[in-house]
Amino acid sequence: MANPMRIRAAAKEGVTEVRVLMSHVMETGQRKDSSGAAIPAHFITELVAKHNDKVVLNAQFGPSVSTNPYLAFKFNGGAKGDKVTVSWTDNKGESRTDEVQVA
Amino acid sequence: MNHQRRDTLKASGSLGVLGLLAAAGLIKPELAQAAWNKGAFEAHKMDEALAAIGAGKPADSTDIQITAPDIAENGAVVPVGVVSNIPNTESIAIMIEKNPAMLAATFEIPAGTIADVQTRVKMGQTSDVYAVVKADGKFYTTKKEVKVTLGGCGG
Numbered sequence: 001m002a003n004p005m006r007i008r009a010a011a012k013e014g015v016t017e018v019r020v021l022m023s024h025v026m027e028t029g030q031r032k033d034s035s036g037a038a039i040p041a042h043f044i045t046e047l048v049a050k051h052n053d054k055v056v057l058n059a060q061f062g063p064s065v066s067t068n069p070y071l072a073f074k075f076n077g078g079a080k081g082d083k084v085t086v087s088w089t090d091n092k093g094e095s096r097t098d099e100v101q102v103a
Numbered sequence: 104m105n106h107q108r109r110d111t112l113k114a115s116g117s118l119g120v121l122g123l124l125a126a127a128g129l130i131k132p133e134l135a136q137a138a139w140n141k142g143a144f145e146a147h148k149m150d151e152a153l154a155a156i157g158a159g160k161p162a163d164s165t166d167i168q169i170t171a172p173d174i175a176e177n178g179a180v181v182p183v184g185v186v187s188n189i190p191n192t193e194s195i196a197i198m199i200e201k202n203p204a205m206l207a208a209t210f211e212i213p214a215g216t217i218a219d220v221q222t223r224v225k226m227g228q229t230s231d232v233y234a235v236v237k238a239d240g241k242f243y244t245t246k247k248e249v250k251v252t253l254g255g256c257g258g
Contacts, residue, residue: 015217066222
């Protein structure tokens with residue numbers, strides 16, 4: 001199981017800003033190890049963010065996204081105490097879901 | 104990077120074959136996830152990537168803003184933000200023209216979500232960064248050059 005995500009969600013003047021820091025190697029498949037063998041690609045492909053049960057962002061990532069991906073976005077609405085859930089799936093089928101309360 | 108290998112790949116048209124295999128369900132599910140746009144993320148040319156996300160030839164727009172540094176000292180972590188002021192923005196794609204995997208990320212923006220996303224990408228070399236925005240079924244684009252002093256895709 002991958003390490004937990006760090007999620008911050010803050011509501012201000014009717015807009016909730018969500019910032020997510022995922023913990024993932026995001027290996028491109030282009031790099032080679034010291035013996036010259038290619039390191040297999042391993043990266044997050046899909047990400048879904050929900051506010052309570054409503055999807056607020058659907059993202060697809062390629063290997064060009066940085067190691068330990070950062071993502072920030074905003075949606076209208078959201079109040080203190082609401083639930084924000086972020087889930088990702090990577091190309092090896094691993095996944096991780098974390099949730100946080102809007103502050 | 105091994106350029107010869109790259110050319111061989113292109114010449115054999117293996118991308119197309121892979122796509123077909125994936126479509127026919129011949130590849131293991133973890134390699135061909137249903138929703139993930141494999142063709143777009145494996146495209147090596149701007150035109151191919153645009154075609155794969157259905158954009159064709161997007162129109163230039165001044166209503167899209169890309170926030171990225173003019174000079175990135177570390178190509179492994181380049182902060183890129185995209186804001187679209189076009190009404191009814193449905194999706195945002197970030198592309199790095201000279202990366203081996205040029206499509207970095209796509210974001211679907213449902214109603215109620217603001218067309219304002221930020222992330223961090225790797226850049227192998229100095230390149231134009233494109234934001235492709237879909238709004239009301241039409242595609243718009245803008246670009247910004249980011250100079251990279253130390254590439255982030257080496258190894």
